Amino acid sequence: MPLLFIILLIVVLFPSLLIPVGFLMMLLVLFIPFKFTFDSLIILLTAPGQIIKIAVNPKLRRNHALEHATINVLEESYGHQQLSGLAREDGFLIQGIINPVVLQQAAQEGLQRLKAGEQGLVIHDRCGTSLMVGNLLSALIFFGLLLSTGHFTILYVLVAVVCSRLLGPIVGRYTQRFLTTSTDVEGMVIKEIRSEAEFNNFFGISLSNQPQKLFVKTDRLEVY
Secondary structure, X not given: XXXXXXXXXXHHHOHHHHHHHHHXXXXXXXXXXXXXXXXXXXXXXXXXXXXXXXXXXXXXXHHHHHHHHHHHHHHHHHOXXXXXXXXXXXXXXXXXXXXXXXXXXXXXXXXXXXXXXXXXXXXXXXOHHHHHHHHHHHHHHHHHHHHHHOOOOHHXXXXXXXXXXXXXXXXXXXXXXXXXXXXXXXXXXEEEEEEOOOOOEEOOEXXXXXXXXXXXXXXXXXXX
């Protein structure tokens, strides 16, 4: 509201600015479809490969599942947390303000609940997979409209964005469940939790209230 008031005030006091401001806005509107086209092309070239890379790697899928389960357990107990995660073949990273002991407890609980068959823990709405899938859907819809009609307009950008916002979360959950995570965690164990942050203290003073980067190392015992 204050921003709208400031804009109206500037227009009233300096009406001569309407022409250059309007011209600038017109250029931005014309530029948006070109920028969206470029971004969509990059997504089409990179996103499928990233999803396939995880889908064909059982270790990544298991650690991705445990990463989600751990964050879900933490959020059940402490509410929404500003945490981010990244699965690797030998474990997963959790970045944010988090106590290592609390993280270890959450990871152990998440692992036990996955082993007990609680498959819903592998889904997390803020996962990068869902964001990637949403962007991929947006790109596919945009280029589908562009190629089928032969017209290049900002309307197609709006349609693509709206459709991806509606369908992206749904398709993203299915992608997580069946392609980028795995509940095959039998025999999986948590070996250790270590810090990978560049700094955790300053001249001997602990910075425990600062974001940390903690690595949860996992392994899988052979089940006979």
